[in-house]
Amino acid sequence: MGHGVIAWIIIGVIAGWLTGKIMRGSGFGFFVDMIVGLVGAFFGGWLWTHLGGHSINEHGLIMSIIIATFGAVILTWLFRLVTGSKDS
Structure with a gap:
């Protein structure tokens, strides 16, 4: 497993935790x-690259976490919209 994969896992864990805090609920x-x-x-x-941003790999850790969290918040919102759940 390369360092890039480990970095993505760490960023994903942080983004998931932040999304739980941002979206409120359990x-x-x-x-x-x-x-x-x-x-x-x-x-x-x-989404970032398709909106004209540079590759996420060209940004620092903080910006990568922000972009990942933004994506996770959108996915959580869409999931709640589809399932009708107000509390995750």
């Missing part, structure tokens, strides 16, 4: 929050 639990954070990191990076 959260999905540690492991699901981590998965949401990881998926959100990829989604946020994809």
Whole structure:
């Protein structure tokens, strides 16, 4: 496993935790929050580059966490919208 993958996992865990705090509610639990954070990191990076931003890898740790958290917040919001859940 390369350092890049480990960095993405760490960023995903932080993004998942932050999303749980930002979106209020009980959260999905540690492991699901981590998965949401990881998926959100990829989604946020994809969205960032498609909106004209540079590759997420060109940014520092803080900006990568912000982008990943943004993606995770959007995914959580969409999940709640589809399921009708107000509390995750």
